[in-house]
Amino acid sequence: MTAHQQEVGAGPVTFGGRLRELREERGLSLAELARATSYSKSYLSRVETGRRPGNEALAAACARALGVAPSRLGPPDAPATTLAVRETLTPAVPARHLPARLPSVQLPPLQLPPAPGVFAGREAALAELDGALSSARARWGEGGPRVWVVDGMGGVGKTALAVHWAHRVRDRFPDGVLFGDLAGHGSSGAPREPGEVLDGFLRALGADTGLIPPGVADRSALLRTLLAERRVLLVLDNAAAPAQVRPLLPGAPGCVVLVTSRTRMAGLVVRDGARRVTLGPLPEEQAVRLLRRTLGAERVDADPAAARELVLRCGRLPLALLVAAERALSRPGLALARVNEELRSDRTRLHVLAAADDGDSALRTVFSWSYRALAPEPARAFRLLALHPGAALAAESAAALLGTTAGNARELLDVLADVHLLEVEAPERYRFHSLLQVYGRELAEGRDPARDRAAALDRLFDWYRQGADAAGRLLEPGARPAGAAPLPGVRPPVFAAVPDAVAWCEAHLADLLSVIRYAALAGRPPAAWQLPFALWSFFHRQHHRAEWLNAARIAVAAAADSPDPRALTVSLVLLGTAQAQAGRPVEAEIHLRRALERCAADRTDPESECAARNHLAELMLRQGRAAEALELLEPALPLSRTLGHRRVERVTLANLGDASLRLGRLADAERLLLEALSLRSTGPDHRTEGLALLHLGTVHRALGRLPQAVGCLRRALELHRAAGDRWAQGRTLEQLGHAFAALGRPADALPPWREALDLMTETGDPRAATLATVLGSTPGTTPGSAPGGPGSAPDGPGRRAVTAGPDRARLGYRSGT
Incomplete structure (x- = not known):
């Protein structure tokens, strides 16, 4: 007779007794067997002492751990007696509600609905859920409950993922799988009460139906009792809120709970240690x-x-x-x-x-379940926000649409994001799913008066225009605004410095372009031409050539229907400049000349005439037509002075200086450029000042004043870097290299040329090819072989230049702003 038989008395050896004998034969402690089988130590102890019955799953796990055939353990014992069951119940359940018995034969509940007929993808989410079962985590019997939340918008496949995963891992839960549709969002009406769900779970676990407690707290305690020594997966689908889920959570560490919801279930994460897996649209x-x-x-x-x-x-x-x-x-x-x-x-x-x-x-219908759960203010916000022509939203743009403060708008955006009617794209950035936005617009058209929708869009358009105007005034100080004062309820963006303005334009670029397109289609000419005009300096500085070209074309088409007489002229200049920057000089000249013709026919817009003359002259200078450019610019100088606009006058003087430089009129060029530099604008104008210094440095180099040339070019480079103008930086670095080479300092010339080549390549400057050829074929640089030096001209490979005099090729420089 074994020690165990002596301990419990003579009689047939039970399943627990055979398990203990085999364990002791192999020298395994109860703790080691628990680790090997993933059953708790206390549960195995009760099985060995006969206080808990075994089962087929336990027998198979123990046989594998002990390295024996399952037949060595024999069949599991009959289910526990009533007394044994009562011993497992916690004192939290009143005695009058204790179940008198469990069924003598109770199969593990397997309540999962059928697996999805078609399922694809979601590998990352499935792998994350598999982490709940990872052997690297605390073993069964240690730690707290494992709760996982799968959240996402309606229709994204949360239930399909949960059911697919549950079928995949159900063999890891020998005591069953419980499934409850909590009806948090659906056509069936109000969400299910936790007590109702608990009743179903308790019945499935074998509780005496006549003795299930009536109260939610008592039912919850009984559920925890019945699951205390079991390994069960609970799938709680379509939950509305943490309060609906919390009574259904087991206390047993051997159980896993998988919750799906359209809400983020922040309370479960914060209070119950839940892990969140958020589903987005499929890749x-x-x-x-x-x-x-x-x-x-x-x-x-x-x-x-x-x-x-x-x-x-x-x-x-x-x-x-x-x-x-x-x-x-x-x-x-x-x-x-x-x-x-x-x-x-x-x-x-x-x-x-x-x-x-x-x-x-x-x-x-699926979307409506989320919408119907909203309070009136978030519901109105959802409808009006969906009117945004783009998909992305920030608190400030949302505030303009809603006619409220940014703080209140942010709260409403968070409410909508919490229920996945919006998605968080980045910190402070929200995005509509395209189909949800269509649904929101349908609701707005059906429930919000046309005047309210129009007013919301007018505020939004004005907010973007005010922001683009503010950015433009920083990038081009003194530039005229695109429109009037802000509309009531619009709080324009405020920028402390140029980098802030550029960052705002970059962050909102896609939305700005969407607004421009939508305004044109919706028959709102002011927004369709004023926004591209306000973005002029940004487009030029950041080299967004394709976006600039598209916006300018829309502006010209929209301006043709505008009652504002300057709209078409301004838009033609904008389009011509965009085409010049995009390398389409023929089209650029056509549109700039059209703008000049309109100015000649109507002398009411001298500022547009100055702009057209300067941009057309810059195009000609790029093409080597300096004499034509000079002729075109001469009337612009007195016109700019009558405007009293220092920045326009300064630009005109700088371009006149460049034209004179190219024609070899170095004295005139120096005089004009010095006059341009002597003018003070209403604010810092790094770009125009930097270009004037670039031209002046080239004049100094042509006249042999090499130290002065280096000084001017270094200062010009500082200004272009401060302005963020990478095209002008490339041109200035190229000229600085020429000056160093002419000074007989080839080692100093190479670094600026290399940096110039990188910048020219980045900005699409055609001079990059020439500079690359020279740098690639010249192991060492001398004054005679430097690009733009006396031995060659940078305007084209193989061109020779004289070694003295103000010859244009010798200057090694072509303008263009």
């Missing part, structure tokens, strides 16, 4: 994979471009993709391109994305 490749599994690879591969467009039209949202795929499957002859055509219009897209026989699968 494009995973979305295409989902289509392939739904429609079949042959149909998707037959037109991959149409499949990718369908993915984008559906916003990479799994529910939308499945509905669209069903539409295509129900009509086998329907090409994917035809489905895309049905989805192109925002007005019909949500109607198309509706399953004909299942209202709960319609995108509009």
Whole structure:
């Protein structure tokens, strides 16, 4: 008789007794067996002493850990007696509510709904959830409950992911899987009460139905009791709030809880240590994979471009993709391109994305469940914010749309983000999903008066214009504003310095372009031409050539319908300048001359005439047409002086100096440039001053005043760096290298030339090729071989220049601003 048999008395050896004998034979402690099987030490002790029955899953786990066949342990014992069950109950449950018994035969509950018929992607999220089972984490029986929250917008596939994962890992939970739809958002009405869900769980776990406590707290305590020594997965789907979930949480460390919700469930994270897995739209490749599994690879591969467009039209949202795929499957002859055509219009897209026989699968219905849960103020904010022509929002732009303060707007944005009607794109940046924005606009058109919607958009357009104007005044001090004073309720952005202004324009560039396009389509000419005009300096400084060109074209088309007489002239100058910067000189000259013709016919806009003359002259200087440029600029100087606008006068003088320099009139050039530098604008004008110093440094170099040339060029470089003008930095560094080479300091010439080459390549400067050729073919630099030095001209490879006199080629310089 074994020691164990002597301890418990003679009689048949129980499952627990056989387990203890085998464990002791192999020299394993109870703690070591617990680690090997992932069952708690206390649970195994109760099994060995007969106070808890074994089960098939436990037998298999112990047999593997002990290295024996399961038959060595024999069949598990019969279920525990009533007394044994009562011993496991916690005192938190009143005695009158203790279950008299559990069923003598109780299969583990497996309440999961069927796994999703089609599932693709989500590898990262699945791997994160697998972390709940990782052996690197605390073993079963240690630590607290493991709670995971899968959150995201409606239709993003939260339930599909949760059910798919639960099916994948259910064998890790030998005591069962509980599933509860908490109906937090849906067509069934109010969310389910925790007490109702608890009743179902307790019944599934075998509690005596007649003795389940009536109160939520007592039911919650009983659930924790019944799960105390079990390993169960609880899937709580579609939760509305942490308060609905918290009574359903087990206390057992052997259980895992997976919650899905449209809200972020911050309370569970903060108070209950939950881990959050947030789902966004599927990555494009995973979305295409989902289509392939739904429609079949042959149909998707037959037109991959149409499949990718369908993915984008559906916003990479799994529910939308499945509905669209069903539409295509129900009509086998329907090409994917035809489905895309049905989805192109925002007005019909949500109607198309509706399953004909299942209202709960319609995108509009799914979205409505989130919207209906909002209080009136966030609901109004959702509708008006959806009117934004772009998808991204900041607190300040939202405040303009809503006619409120930035602080209040931020609170409303956070409320909408918490329920995934907006997504947080970056700190202080929010974004609409394309389909949610369509839904919000539908609601706005149906519930908000037209005058309210128009007023919201007017405030938004004005906020962007005021911000672009403020940025432009910093980038080009003294530049005329694009529009009037701010509208009531609009709080314009304020910038402390140039970098702040540039950062604002960069951050909002996509939205600014969306506003420009929308304003033109909506028949709002002021916004469509004033915004591109206000962004002029930013476009030029940051070399956003394609964006500048597109915005300028829209401005010209919109200005033709504007009652403002200067609108078309200003926009033609803007378009001509954009085309010049984009390397389209013929088109640029056509539009700049059209602007001049309008100025000649109507002398009411001298500032636009000065701008047209200067920009056309700069284009000519780039083409080597210095004499034409000089002739064009001469009338601009007295005109600029009549304006009393120092910055315009300074620009004109700098361009006249450049033209004189190119024509070899060095004395005239020096006089004009010194006069330009003597003028003081209303604020710092680094760009114009830097260009004047660049030209003056070139004059000094041509006249042999090399130390003065170096001084001017170094100061010009400082100003261009302060202004952030990388094109001008490249040109200045090139000239500085020439000056060092002429001084006989080739080692000093090489660093500025190398930096100049990098900048010229970055900004698309055509002189980069010449500089690269010289630097690449010259192991050492001498004054005679320096680019732009006496031995060669930088205007083109192979051009020779004289060694003395103010020859244009010898100057090694071509202007352009």
